[in-house]
Amino acid sequence: MQWVSAKSVGLTQCPVCHKRLRWLASSPNFKQRCPRCGAGVRQRHYGSVGQSWALTLTALILLIPANLLPIMTVSQFGEGMPSTIMGGVVLLLHHGMIPIALIVFIASIAVPFLKISGIFVLLLSVQFKWRISRRQRTLMYRMVEYIGKWSMLDLFVIAITAKLVDMGKIASIEGNAAAVYFGLAVVMTMLAAMVFDQRLIWDSSPTSG
């Protein structure tokens, strides 16, 4: 499929109001603004790769304590053991709650890691101009951005149950340190995906389809 990129014909688009604009190539050092909404307009955000790298790495680092430290403590009759995310999954499996275990596993472990790997692939492909299908990369980007917020599911579960199950000595649930790191990691991956300028995908290899 043949296509022409907007950049190649000197066009661009406002990222906010999506007004089509002509790119003033002669003055690249001036900040260009959308005449309609006043938002800053760029043909390509080259710095986004670096920012995305930084955020992704931050997320990756934060995921380490998020997974090694206990995320929540379920106490019954004053007897509770803090459990990590994986520990919780294993506990659920032992209790035969396979569907819930699956959900927790996907939301809390699989998704964050897959997301980070997805962003990694995108960043690497842009940085090193890999010849991978641009269409599929775009699709992957959309998925990464879409699924990102669902990783917060785990934190919602902790937040809600901690409030609901608060019966003093009999039973109580409380969050632990890892929840903070986990939440930060999720935010970082979301930011990393958001900051990434997906248009860069299309610049990498103009001839391939």
Add this chain to the structure above:
Amino acid sequence: MRESNTVDPQALPKAHPETRRRISIIWLLPIIAAAIGGWLYYDSIVNAPIKVAVQFKTADGIAADKTKVLYKGLPAGKVSEVALSPKDDAVDVKIEFDPALEHLIRQNTEFWLVTPTVNMTGITGLETIVTGNYIAMRPGDGPPASTFKALDGPPPLDENNPGLHLILASQEQPSVQYGSPVYYRRYEVGSVQTLAIAEDKQSFTIGIHLLPEYQNLVTKESRFWDASGFHVSGSISDLNIRMESLTAMLRGGIAFDTPDSGEPSAPAENMDRFKLYKDFEEAQSGITVFIRFATGQGLKARSTKVRFKGIDIGVVEQVTVLPDLSGVTAMVMMDPQSNRALREGTQFWLVSPKVSLSEVSGLETLVSGAYIDMNPSLDGKPARNFVARSKAPGEKADPGQLEIILQGERRGSLKAGSPVYFRQVQVGEVSDYELASTGDAVNIYVIIYKKYVPLVRENSAFFNVSGMDFGLFSGLKTDSLETLVAGGVAFATPEGDAMGKPAKKGHIFQLHDKARGTWLRWAPQIPLKLKKSPPRKEFPKPSVETSPADVERPQP
């Protein structure tokens, strides 16, 4: 200046566009994250839990990641792993401790498992029903260590703890357990700390601890007894129900008392050993004495009493047949106060109801059962083994009394207790008899009461007044029915110098069958120490001897 106008702009070198290589501020984020991660890692190393392996005999009730170690009621660590010990027949329990508790985990630190115990005597470890079993610990001293051996149960209180630590020995397991109270007059003053089978496998040792404020209640003479439950003892005549307190009945306990022996006794010291008596009665009797009897007839364990002057001072605890079947041994618990009298020479004999022609004696024993009487001796070495006499030794041993031996042809109807008469007044009694060692005579042992001792002289004549011959003698009539059937011995002492010297202890006299010659008319004057008794007064002799009986006898 002109030159500049002629410059071809195309020929000029291009200015290099600056490629902006400014490092974005966003890279601070991964640095911060890395810093946090690094700090967490460092923290996890510095504050790594102290890993300790404790060897338990069994993993019953211990679960990895669940069982906690509590110290003073607070979690100090948790079990991380339970595995069979590769070397010993035991279970290795790995415990992770809060690093802040490093100072508590030393070589002599002790661990034990606390499980709920519910039985008739008490409920302990109730908290574990809710929280599950836990491992309790008691910090010790010594260098830091990482391997321990768990105790079977709570350790005894440290000897250095304030208070008095005592060890009690018991033949059977008392119904006490760790924590059972120790009572002094029903007031709780301490608690049971340990309960174990003694090394000799024959008894139990119980470690108890008395609170410091009460430790001076115990002296070396104190007696401890099992105060659990209630005791019903005795026979119909002497039913005895004793209960320490309702708490003690349910929880078990140990009580003690310090008998008032009249002399102050040394206070007990730490780790002193005491005997734990089975019950109050036993503790009150206390001294174990073995008395050998020819037969066990009339001896009832825990019923037959030992009496002295009518007062119970001991009780038969157990009657066992001697190994050679020649008799029985009665184990008697004696009152501690009798300690003084438990010496060589003290005599014991069984008093049982006796109904014979001559007497009805020991009648009280019909109701109370036979009892053991004793005749204490205050001389001799302290003794604990005695041989019972077959019968009572007559009058209680009296230092002033005279013991003599009569040697006769035959015993007649004499037996222990038979009276000895002087002028028809009983002045002594037969204590015992046996064949002479040559077999051709009978030795009759006689006791002369203290105040009549001067009457017996070396030349005194002893004769038997048993049987029907008594009527033949005038002057010294043996007309009492008592002597007729019970028999008796009489003696007479010559007058003046003929009486001889006072008889010494063990002097052997001949026992005549009957009075001879003038014996009955002998009337020696011997001063006796009888304060209230007036001396003989001379009465005018009647001229004619008449028998009032003849006069008053109605004519048929």
